Amino acid sequence: MISRTVRRKDMVPITWYIALGSVLFMIGVSGVLLRKNIIIMLMGVELMLNSVNINLAAFSYYLKDLRGQVFAVFTITVAAAEVAVALGILIALVRSRGVFSADKIDTLKG
Amino acid sequence: MERLFFLIFASVAVVSALCVVLFRNPVRSALALMLCLLQVACVFVLLRSPFLAVVQVFVYVGAVMVLFLFVVMILDIRQAELEAFFPPRNRWLMYAIIPVITFEFLLVILGTSFEGFGPGAGGETKVEVIGRALFTEYLLPFEVVSVLLLVAMVGAIVMAKKRWD
């Protein structure tokens, strides 16, 4: 059994979870904003969404409220849908340019 | 014990997340991300959300990551690049700002008492409870998300299909 009565002293304070969430979030943000590689940008987004899920699950647990967990389930689902579309677009992009090497993609500028 | 486990999971998660954004090769990043997501699943277990942990492993580690690796390796597009959202000449600004923002976040969060938050120990949530909630209280978003998944499928096919020669 996962759940058993935990001694108060041993409880992980909720702020620890939220702090972990914020660190992962900022790592994800920097991945999206600073990297050029599209795949890694998308992975940065996944990191951000995961940090949100940690927040939601932590608040849900500490508030004794189901809403956060359900919200996290929706977040995971939507994230999966988004990734599918993003990778579809990536395939179309690569095909339209015939980019198979390290070509830079920047026709749009200004 | 629980604190110790949390610290182990959290530190591995942070290190592997850093690896995701720092590695040059996206395949390695993907593997690092997989490790990170597994740690997050473990954190969900600590938060007594076993259902979430299982969904995390199934959907993220199972489906999403396989999709990533599949696209990267089969199509060999690991080098597909976009212009960075922050041009290299302004890079130093971001290198300075991101740690500062992270630090501020941590300061605020660790300083917030989140009053009224009793230490949980509410016991784990049964899958049955979540299932019941999804089909009653959360019926509307559930239906919306089901349409959304259909749209994503159609969208991915439309984009990936070759419509011209």
Place this chain on the structure above:
Amino acid sequence: MIFGLRDVMAVIPEAIVAGAACLLLLVDFLIAKKRKIIVAALSIAAVAAAAFFSLYLVGTDVMWKKVFAGMFVVDGFSTFFKFVLYLATVLSMMLSFHYVKEEDINTGEYYTLMLFSLSGMMIAASASDLLSIYVAVELMSIPVYVLVGFLQKDARSNEAAMKYVILGAFSSGVLLYGISFIYGITGTTELSAVAGALADPSMHTPALSIAIIMLVAGFGFKIAGVPFHMWAPDAYEGAPTPITGFMSAGPKAAACAAVLRVFTEGLQPAYSRWVVIVAIVAVLSLVYGNIVAIAQKNIKRMLAYSSIGHVGYALLGLVAGGTEGASSVMYYMAVYAFMNLGAFSIIIMMRKGEQKGEMIEDYTGLAKTRGGMALLMLIFMFSLAGLPPTAGFIGKFYIFMALIHKGMVGLAVIAVLMSAVGAYFYIRIVMLMYMKDPVNPVETASSRGLYYALAIAAAGTILLGVYPGYFIKLAQMAGGSL
């Protein structure tokens, strides 16, 4: 919890649109490539049916009450926005008839994805819980990501879609991070309950400020306010032109509706915390959008920057707050749908054969060769610039009045100054059309859909400018429900 007839009734318009889109995915297989216009006609019929039911619901007791456990509400506010969304979708579909043939993207999915996006927008306008707002905004955006990249032959289109999808997902992440904090602080995501919890001043911790900043940033990306606008010019330029029009009129209006509801219903008790941040985004959008638009050579890109400027005006309405502020934003969004889609229909008319018609210089001397078209473009440009007697003037005027009534004269002055700057680049196009001789012969497309769309857009732009009274009253009645 058991759902009754009321819950089902409330979502009939959304169900019609989403259901029709699902059916049309199948019907599409039966229709030959040359006759895809049938799919478009059926889509427009579905929107008309949804509009009929929205109208029908106005008189019933389904209105004003939250359904689906507080997730959804049909009120005057959402009904007003839904009509703006119906209008934007139908006009964009009409604009597409000719364009999709010209670009050889004549598929059924094009129209069904627009319908799916419409269903998301409608839910976003009605959603009264952060969870339903989030999923609705996603349902609205994901089809648009695909539509932006619909021109597979054109690398610009694919690249625009890629940038848009990455920044869209990024902004969802930021938005969700804010939502998770709101949930953590108040223990709920239902907007009126959030407002109830925030009424207690002890809730106003620094963590709430983080939540608000994240919400402003996340929604800022969705509506393309500065400094969260960087995707907009690229996406607008790369997308198929009718989709550019659609994006700027539809999803933007729906996102504005969601923003209005979140900030004036859910976060009203924390007004003093968010008003400064929103005002900064509004002023930056006004200044940046209007000034950078001057330097553009591509008309789609110019209209992208102009739409960033227009977001600034809409956000000023939110800053003004209250019924007057909300209804001024609503009126502005309706006006913007007419005038902006009108301008886009002229651009689409210029797209024929080899001629792209996207450069501003292509419009040189248009008055000499295509007098009627030039006159219509003049009306839309005057309206976008905010000159009387067009609708654009009334829309801006109403927002400025709302600001002045709240004593925010400084903001009103900045807005007036910036609309003077903005007038420059709109009127430059009019000057090019009327004061110069044509350089190259222009070809224009002729399509019945385009003519109808132009007629509706022009009629709306003039009607809302000349007889604003009735429509402003409607907006006030609807805005009062917030």
